[in-house]
Amino acid sequence: MRPAFPLVRTTTPVPEAERRAVLAAPGFGKHFTDHMATAAWTTAEGWHDRRVGPLAPFSLHPSASVLHYAQEIFEGLKAYRHTDGGVRLFRPEFNARRFARSAERLALPVLPEEDFLASVEELVRADEAWVPGAGGEASLYLRPYMFASEAFLGVRPAEEVVYSVIASPAGPYFPGGVTGITLWVSSRYTRAGRGGTGAAKCGGNYASSLAAQIEAREHGCDQVLFLDDTGGKGDLEESGTMNLCLVTSGGELVTPGLGTILDGVTRDSILALAAEFGLTRVERAVTFAELRAGAADGSVTEVFAAGTAAVITPIVALKGEGFEFTVGGGAPGKYTLDIRGHLLDIQYGRAEDRYSWLRRVV
Ligand SMILES: Cc1ncc(COP(=O)(O)O)c(C=O)c1O
Structure with a gap:
């Protein structure tokens, strides 16, 4: 079956030696994987253009409404490597439902739960090599987010919206032991x-x-x-x-x-x-x-x-x-x-x- 967020693989991934160096000391929120998931929404078309593609900057008109009226939401969850080599997400359905509630409060379109889950899962599969090894407290942090991309000035819900997920390897939060x-x-x-x-x-x-x-x-x-x-x-x-x-x-x-x-x-x-x-x-x-x-x-x-x-x-x-x-x-x-x-x-x-x-x- 064709994945809901089909993958277009990057032709310029981060070289393996560089990725390994990042994974040896990832910190938090400083390094990003090779790919990102995206989908677009318009009032006319609804959700469309779902994909996982190369990590790349967005091009936004200076009047894009998120820049002025902050119509934006996000989520945060982690993928964990187990000793069997597999990778698991922790309660992503909870994040999907919370994302939907945040969307309603910010007058953004609700992303169906299955799209939220598929986008996260397919990004993790594409960037599996970025999931830190088992045995410690490192993980791959996933950041789904949605913003009003429509170019206009005026306080009303945007009619064009972008959804995306990026991923960032995260090191142990307390590398020196848990401190108060x-x-x-x-x-x-x-x-x-x-x-x-x-x-x-x-x-x-x-x-x-x-x-x-x-x-x-x-x-x-x-x-x-x-x-x-x-x-x-x-x-x-x-x-x-x-x-x-x-x-x-x-x-x-x-x-x-x-x-x-x-x-x-x-x-x-x-x-x-x-x-x-x-x-x-x-x-x-x-x-x-x-x-x-x-x-x-x-x-x-x-x-x-x-x-x-x-x-x-x-x-x-x-x-x-x-x-x-x-x-x-x-x-x-x-x-x-x-x-x-x-x-x-x-x-x-x-x-x-x-x-x-x-x-x-x-
Ligand atoms: C304001 C706020 N409260 C609580 C939490 C903890 O939520 P969670 O356990 O879902 O990460 C977060 C983290 O996302 C937060 O930003």
Whole structure:
């Protein structure tokens, strides 16, 4: 059967020695594979021109509406090499559905789930040589995205849109061992409001988070923690690119409920796994005051952030205007590290895939 995204192979691939050098130390988001998937959409034709072809720049008219009105969405997922040589994706259907929800919120056309999956799978097959070897924590990061390419000025949904997927080898997030980070609790910036785009994965959310990230760095912190209100009060939302989880002395795994935050694949997977660790999953609003008091009296024993890039990052301290405190004695917690290890074992095929989360591509 003809693939949904037929491959036109590049005639100028990155030389093998160069590719091997990249794979030996890929970093994150710095190197890209030989190919990209693309499809076009117009109101007249719908989705068409699906293909995997050579990685190449786009040519855009200066009035292309994405450049002015930020009508754009994206996704992020990884392909993992197992010791049997095969390559698997982790819950790509979840990303496909989230991409469709983001499209609806940004008034972009919905890409059918089967097209999302086919584009990602066929790109991974074309660039299989770029999937890092098994045995470590390296992977091939996949970035599906969609943008308004129509040339016009005016605030209305574009009638011409481009969908694409690019791929980038990613090294282990914590090459020197998992270390805890400090979050800056921004009392100046929020990330989302009710009715806004907080639950969508659109570029604008990230552009507006940058000033808060700079603020965090200026205060010696690694990342920002957004609350749902300014003034350092309100409910916990999420970090720049990660959802937030708390472990309590009462054996609960608590995470803020959905609404104005991203519905993370990692968050959802951890909630599903909680019972295996003897933890009760709880999705509810958590005020910052509750977190601070819990860290002080020991009822909040661990805090971690969850996302595709780092899987799980221990949060060992929080800082804001006029305060600073540690969680769990300032060291990564046992549940945090155990859950992290277990999720990685599932992703890399070292633990049983009880929930059928893996999808074989190669
Ligand atoms: C704002 C935000 N929250 C949470 C996440 C974690 O989501 P996931 O686990 O699907 O990577 C991400 C990463 O994509 C993100 O950008």
